[in-house]
Amino acid sequence: MARVYNFSAGPAVLPEEVLQQAASEMLNYRGCGMSVMEMSHRSKIYQQILATAEADIRELMNIPENYRVLFLQGGAYQQFAAVPMNLMKNRVADYIITGQWAKKAWQEAQLFGTANAVASSADKGFSYIPDCSDLPISENADYVYICENNTIYGTKFHTLPNTKGKPLVADVSSCFLSEPVDVTKYGMLYGGVQKNIGPAGVVIAIIREDLITEDVLPGTPTMLRYKTHADAGSLFNTPPAYGIYICGLVFQWLKRIGGLSAIEARNQEKAAVLYDFLDSSDLFHGTVVKQDRSLMNVPFVTGDEKLDAEFVKAAEAAGFVNLKGHRTVGGMRASIYNAMPLEGVQKLVAFMKDFERRK
Amino acid sequence: MARVYNFSAGPAVLPEEVLQQAASEMLNYRGCGMSVMEMSHRSKIYQQILATAEADIRELMNIPENYRVLFLQGGAYQQFAAVPMNLMKNRVADYIITGQWAKKAWQEAQLFGTANAVASSADKGFSYIPDCSDLPISENADYVYICENNTIYGTKFHTLPNTKGKPLVADVSSCFLSEPVDVTKYGMLYGGVQKNIGPAGVVIAIIREDLITEDVLPGTPTMLRYKTHADAGSLFNTPPAYGIYICGLVFQWLKRIGGLSAIEARNQEKAAVLYDFLDSSDLFHGTVVKQDRSLMNVPFVTGDEKLDAEFVKAAEAAGFVNLKGHRTVGGMRASIYNAMPLEGVQKLVAFMKDFERRK
Numbered sequence: 001m002a003r004v005y006n007f008s009a010g011p012a013v014l015p016e017e018v019l020q021q022a023a024s025e026m027l028n029y030r031g032c033g034m035s036v037m038e039m040s041h042r043s044k045i046y047q048q049i050l051a052t053a054e055a056d057i058r059e060l061m062n063i064p065e066n067y068r069v070l071f072l073q074g075g076a077y078q079q080f081a082a083v084p085m086n087l088m089k090n091r092v093a094d095y096i097i098t099g100q101w102a103k104k105a106w107q108e109a110q111l112f113g114t115a116n117a118v119a120s121s122a123d124k125g126f127s128y129i130p131d132c133s134d135l136p137i138s139e140n141a142d143y144v145y146i147c148e149n150n151t152i153y154g155t156k157f158h159t160l161p162n163t164k165g166k167p168l169v170a171d172v173s174s175c176f177l178s179e180p181v182d183v184t185k186y187g188m189l190y191g192g193v194q195k196n197i198g199p200a201g202v203v204i205a206i207i208r209e210d211l212i213t214e215d216v217l218p219g220t221p222t223m224l225r226y227k228t229h230a231d232a233g234s235l236f237n238t239p240p241a242y243g244i245y246i247c248g249l250v251f252q253w254l255k256r257i258g259g260l261s262a263i264e265a266r267n268q269e270k271a272a273v274l275y276d277f278l279d280s281s282d283l284f285h286g287t288v289v290k291q292d293r294s295l296m297n298v299p300f301v302t303g304d305e306k307l308d309a310e311f312v313k314a315a316e317a318a319g320f321v322n323l324k325g326h327r328t329v330g331g332m333r334a335s336i337y338n339a340m341p342l343e344g345v346q347k348l349v350a351f352m353k354d355f356e357r358r359k
Numbered sequence: 360m361a362r363v364y365n366f367s368a369g370p371a372v373l374p375e376e377v378l379q380q381a382a383s384e385m386l387n388y389r390g391c392g393m394s395v396m397e398m399s400h401r402s403k404i405y406q407q408i409l410a411t412a413e414a415d416i417r418e419l420m421n422i423p424e425n426y427r428v429l430f431l432q433g434g435a436y437q438q439f440a441a442v443p444m445n446l447m448k449n450r451v452a453d454y455i456i457t458g459q460w461a462k463k464a465w466q467e468a469q470l471f472g473t474a475n476a477v478a479s480s481a482d483k484g485f486s487y488i489p490d491c492s493d494l495p496i497s498e499n500a501d502y503v504y505i506c507e508n509n510t511i512y513g514t515k516f517h518t519l520p521n522t523k524g525k526p527l528v529a530d531v532s533s534c535f536l537s538e539p540v541d542v543t544k545y546g547m548l549y550g551g552v553q554k555n556i557g558p559a560g561v562v563i564a565i566i567r568e569d570l571i572t573e574d575v576l577p578g579t580p581t582m583l584r585y586k587t588h589a590d591a592g593s594l595f596n597t598p599p600a601y602g603i604y605i606c607g608l609v610f611q612w613l614k615r616i617g618g619l620s621a622i623e624a625r626n627q628e629k630a631a632v633l634y635d636f637l638d639s640s641d642l643f644h645g646t647v648v649k650q651d652r653s654l655m656n657v658p659f660v661t662g663d664e665k666l667d668a669e670f671v672k673a674a675e676a677a678g679f680v681n682l683k684g685h686r687t688v689g690g691m692r693a694s695i696y697n698a699m700p701l702e703g704v705q706k707l708v709a710f711m712k713d714f715e716r717r718k
Contacts, residue, residue: 002387002392003386003387003392003393004391004392004393006392006393006397008397008398008399008402009399010399010597011396011397011398011399011400011597011600012397013393013397014394014396014397016386019385019386019394019396020385020386022385023382023383023385023386024382026378026379026381026382026385027362027375027378027379027382028361028362032363033361033362033363033365033678033680034362034363034365034372034680035373035378037370037373037378037557037558037559037605038365038367038370038371038372038373039367039370040367040368040369040370040681041370041559043367043681073432073433073434073437073560073599074432074433074437074582075432075582075596075597076596077581077582077595077596078432078433078580078582080580080581080582081580081581081582081583082580085580108580108581111577111578111579111580111581112578192597194597194600198396199396199599199600199601199602200396200400200597200598200599200600200601201432201560201561201598201599201600201601201602202560217578218470218578219470219471219576219577219578221437221439221440221441221444221467221470221583222436222439222440222467223433223434223436223437223439223440224440224580236436237434237435237436238369238370238434238551238553238559239559239560240432240558240559240560240599240602241370241553241558241559241560242558242559242560242601242602243558243560243599243601243602246396319392321392321393322399322402
């Protein structure tokens with residue numbers, strides 16, 4: 001089989017030219033005589049790979065100098081603990097519950113202090129983003145936490161919450177580098193890279209310098225302290241070196257195609273193709289309130305579970321894979337991350353139209 | 360430049376045929392139409408990769424059924440905290456200090472309880488392994504901890520300590536899969552894979568089932584609980600999926616060449632070539648007590664720092680790279696892990712002989 005159109009929610013499709021480059025450099029990176037997998041992380045050649053990756057993401061996201069970029073491990077889930085361990089000076093934080101991942105972060109924070117759920121969209125199956133313009137933010141909250149794009153439910157904060165002066169901490173795993181972002185609006189944003197950037201096993205955290213302190217909760221492991229990694233330039237111990245290299249290749253791909261404004265335009269065009277069809281279809285419909293729709297994850301259903309299953313099976317046979325929805329939402333979900341070409345979405349919609357015609 | 364002989368202490372040389380296979384499968388894994396990097400970790404095809412990797416390491420190491428194999432993240436350093444957080448029921452453990460990594464593990468454990476240094480070889484620059492046949496093991500120690508092969512100093516426990524009935528916990532990062540091992544002698548053994556097995560970013564932990572409990576220290580992050588990963592078969596959250604795939608290719612390579620007895624024979628032959636030369640040379644000499652020498656990491660010096668530097672530079676120009684010793688030992692270090700061919704060591708020794716002749 002040739003390459004498929006892979007709508008996986010993550011790990012997910014990567015740019016084909018990045019994979020080609022990785023394959024061609026696998027045994028001998030640019031004439032140095034070894035694979036990136038085989039390089040000492042203390043070697044000049046690897047440090048150049050890491051430094052270039054950091055410089056490129058800084059350029060792409062226009063990250064101010066007073067923010068540090070950390071390459072970490074353990075997935076977003078490990079950050080659910082690291083965030084309170086590092087930032088909960090008063091042992092109080094406010095969480096906005098817009099889906100499973102926000103909820104899990106909130107539950108993990110309760111191991112370390114008082115974590116208040118100040119808003120939630122659980123009442124309607126997380127199909128919308130609550131109004132966060134005037135929430136009851138706790139006076140002594142150390143931060144306000146959101147999951148900015150909800151992979152499972154297909155919602156996105158198009159307006160960031162009013163945190164009333166408290167630092168905003170955002171899990172951006174599934175919208176990382178999908179559009180321009182104003183980093184100064186966040187105290188910290190972080191995400192696993194395995195949706196929009198690279199292979200699973202790397203987390204990129206962007207943290208305002210004043211939030212990186214020695215003053216962490218007692219019993220915080222050295223590896224979970226942000227200061228450990230900030231002081232060592234992400235080389236405190238052996239980093240996930242090959243994964244960071246792939247992230248770097250993706251950053252260079254993004255720069256070549258015009259940066260985050262260019263990818264945003266592509267993502268809007270792709271999403272419009274799918275959402276416009278869903279809005280006009282008699283068979284398929286989206287599950288999310290229109291104004292809160294994600295550009296990255298598009299859940300949809302027919303309303304008939306058997307028909308959903310039939311569609312997923314037929315689509316897979318036609319080379320559109322990983323369209324089965326998350327078990328908590330059911331139906332289908334098309335994740336159309338940066339590396340999904342417009343053509344993939346157009347062909348999927350053509351396939352859906354054909355499926356609908358035959359019903 | 361063609362492929363070099365890479366004597367890096369880690370990340371380190373990998374088998375060339377593994378890299379070739381990874382390159383050839385990069386865009387399309389065995390006809391499935393996507394890279395392993397792009398696969399959902401919940402997909403059948405990826406779960407097969409993970410299950411095969413686990414079955415293969417179980418076969419290679421003859422791991423008994425009452426031990427679990429966990430694929431984790433965060434490097435050995437994260438285990439320095441996870442070990443006490445999970446195992447320190449009495450908040451007491453005994454550490455044997457045979458180098459920097461054992462020392463760091465011991466220091467990290469002090470965040471969580473009483474960590475006793477019951478033996479040390481610091482008095483002679485960690486150039487030997489202390490007699491551990493009758494140590495003052497604490498009556499209520501939850502475990503006894505060692506770093507089994509000391510990457511920096513080139514020593515190895517050829518006899519495991521007498522733990523007087525306490526579970527033995529061993530960091531085996533730099534001797535993992537280098538020779539047959541009796542797993543039943545350990546409560547837990549674990550290591551980062553980036554020396555002998557795969558790309559940095561994966562830790563493999565092998566833990567006796569009765570040591571995996573709900574009863575962890577308060578404030579232990581969900582991601583640092585062994586039970587989290589044991590219950591979920593290493594799929595609690597997205598694992599470092601591509602790294603595990605490469606580890607799996609290395610396991611298959613080891614099986615093809617005859618398993619751990621065969622690789623042990625190769626490793627003994629390689630190490631003998633280098634140690635025999637060091638023992639006969641007038642210029643170069645090893646830094647470790649003979650009976651405690653590692654098969655994997657071979658530090659050596661000329662006794663003249665300038666000459667050491669000259670040698671490292673000349674060797675690099677000749678295609679023998681990463682021979683500079685760790686800054687705390689100085690001189691040179693040749694790490695000759697599983698994937699270093701005999702030819703690489705023979706050629707290095709020929710180069711050293713030639714260098715000596717010219718002095």
